[in-house]
Amino acid sequence: MLPLLAACSTADSPTPELRVPPVPVTVATIGEVGASEQVxxxxxxxxxxxxxxAFKIGGVVARVHVDEGATVQRGQILAALDLREIDAAVAKAQVAVDKAERDQARVQRLAADSVATLAQLQDATSALTAARADLAAARVNRDYAIITAPEAGTVLQRLVTPGANVAPGAPLFTLGGSRRGRVxxxxxxxxxALKVKLNDRATVTFDAVPSRSFEGRVLLVGRSADPRTGTYSVEISLAGADMLPSGLVGNARIVVSGTSAVSTIPVDALLEVNHDSATVFLPQxxxxxxxxxxxxxxxxSQLSGDRATVDGLRPGTRVVAKGASYATAGAALRIITDASLDSLAPTRGDARAVALRGGRAP
Structure with missing residues (x-):
């Protein structure tokens, strides 16, 4: 009976309570930074x-003085039509003016002697005015039979050769003006387009120049969409890009600054991440x-390096950072420094220590 009584006595005795030591953790205070976005x-x-x-009138191209890529100055001649027919038109208009002047002078003398009527004098004066207008138009056409550079710049395109017969207004050159720079x-x-504003900062890189990036600012944001593409035009000025040729394809990152503020925490504080939500522990x-x-x-909402941008926590709130993966809801915490945590944190092989802390090994 003695062994049986001893066994019953042992089964009825209370089991000592297992005391779980506090989980050593570090804490971080939620910071607040200005929100920014990149386009x-x-x-x-x-x-x-x-x-x-282009030429204002049609004709045969007699001379072309520049090639594509040439740098030109304001007033420099780029091309000219064959002027023989145009000069003949100017000479004909000049002859008509001379005749009209003689007729008007003769009728004016006759009117002074009461031989010509007032109506005849008025007709002669009108004819002289019309002849002078025809001469002015002929001279304008002659002036626009020569293409000159309206400002200094670079010839981006040349679409004409000497001897070609061109129509009025057909584009023959494209000049990249230098007065307002390049963008x-x-x-x-x-x-x-609704986010980007004038003077927003931008960083531009070119595949042709992979070793450099160029800083710039937004100069223009279009207010109407291109009917062909449905996009809004934006122009970005670049600093130090004068040596680059026109036509390069560049990639721009425009920094859109906001007025709101966001809360950031260390990535170590995030647990049970599911899509865009996660759990954090607050030391209470x-x-x-x-x-x-x-x-x-x-x-x-965003991950950047070792920081995460989160919604749902007020700036100044403390969260468990390193060591959070070893804690559970309601677990006791002991705040220590980073260096102390490295020496005290349970290892992957220390399953008993992990179990005592009620946590999960990372």
Whole structure:
């Protein structure tokens, strides 16, 4: 009977309570930073003013003085038509003016002697005025039979050769003017066009120049969409890009600055991440003087390096950072430094230590 009584006595005795030591963790205070956003767009590096040049009248091209890529100055002759027919038209108009002047002078003398009527004098004066207008038009056509550069710049396109018979107004050259400089021109979709503002900062890179990036600012944001593409034009000025040729394709990152603020925490504080939501532990003081882990769900809006931007926590709130993966809801916490945590944190092989802390090994 003695062994049986001893066994019963042992089964009825209370089991000693297992005391779980506090989980060593570090804490971080939620910081607040200004919100910013980047808009990425691809465009072409071009002169801000691209001027198509053409003859006002048609004719045969006699001379072409520049090639594509040439640098020209204001007033420099680029091309000219064969002027023989045009000069003949000017001479004919000049003869008509001379005759009209003689007729008007003769009728005026006759009117003074009461031989010609007032109506005849008025007709002769009108004929002289019309002849002079025809001469002025002929001279204008002669002036526009020669294409000159309206400003200094670079010839971007040449579409004519000597001997060609061209129609009035047909573009023969495209001049990239230098007066207002060159820009990266691109098209923005409507959602991005509403975000970008004048003077927003931008960083531009070119595949042709991979070793350099260029800083710039937004000079223009279009207010009407291109009917062909549905995009809004944006122009970005570049600093130090004068040596680059026109036509290069560049990639721009436009920084859109906002007025709101966002909360950031260390990535180590995020647990049970599911799409854009995660759990964090807040160290909450208890009445007995201990700290307990209180879980809270947050929405993660952005990850940048070792920081995460979250919604749902106020700036200044403390969260459990390193060591959070070893804690559970309601677990006791002990705040230590990073260096101490490295020496105290349970290892992957220490399953018993992990179990005592009620956590999960990372």
């Amino acid at each position: 990425t767009v691809t465009g072409t590096f071009v002169s801000r003013d691209e001027i198509p040049l 990266l021109r691109a098209g923005l979709p409507d959602r991005d 003081a208890q009445t007995d003087g201990t700290l307990r882990a209180v879980p809270q769900r947050v929405r993660v």
